[in-house]
Amino acid sequence: MIISRTVSIILRFGEFVSAAVVLGLAAHFLNQYDNYRVGPLGREVYTIIIAALSVIFSVVWLIPTTASMLHYPADLFLSAAWFAAFGVLVNWIEKVNCGGIFSWGIISVRHNSYCGQWKAAEAFSFISACFWFASFLLGVFVYHKLSRDPVVTDGHRRRWRRSRV
Template sequence: MLLADLFSMLLRLAELAFATITAALTGVYLHAVRGSSSWDQARFIYTEVVAGLSILLAIIWLFPFSGSFIHWPVDFIISVLWFVAFGLLVNWLHGSCGYVFDWTGIDINSNDNCPEWKANIAFSFLSAICWLVSALLGIYWVHRHRTTYANTAPAGTTKGYHNRRWYRSRY
């Protein structure tokens, strides 16, 4: 399972990078509009909170331990939170910069904010995908190890985890 550990670490690094970029782009916008109503900026505050939570969890779970795979429900929930943030940002843009994933005609040195918004939306979407893949990898890992353990249970015992105390577990 070295390959799964390595892939999980790469996913966590990608999650960390994408959340950091999204937090930075959203933070720049929130700093620029400080003093305005918090209700008007709720979708950006939500995105910033999801990005901060993602950064924290990605750093904690970055280290490749087999226990990091059992957090797949949290990975799935974070993925859903990122998809919601993606939807809120796309809804706010509301076609004012053209189609969301149309990257043609974007000039980096222009005074237009469309490239920043499209980058923010793209990185929130990529973060949601990475968290979803991480959850699927965790489900696969947990399912594989449960069936492996159930098939190697000692003779005379019932198969499964319920016959061992927590302090006598193999894994």
């Protein structure tokens, strides 16, 4: 159980960091849109909402308890939301002259480059989706392990049962 809690903490920290990076970049893009009307507003707003929710949930669930690993349906939902965010970011970069989706050459990624910043947001959104999906898999593993292992209380072995309420 200690290993799964340690892995959970590492995954939650990775979720937090990647979501914070995307949140910062998306906020910058939203500011650019507000100032210069550059960029896709709907995609930026969607990405900011998913990133903000991810920052909140990853910090709350960073506390190492067994219950924090049993939120795997939410982990799956956020993973799907991050894959969707990745998709909308990739779809937009195809419409801008920034090279290929996975073209990370010196020309496309420069200091203060719009294309480089957009590709960084794209990359970290994919990384975040992977972290959330790994948390989902860990949660499923822990849930099924807890449902099979007996719980010892007062010297008697009992099965862990789900509530029928």
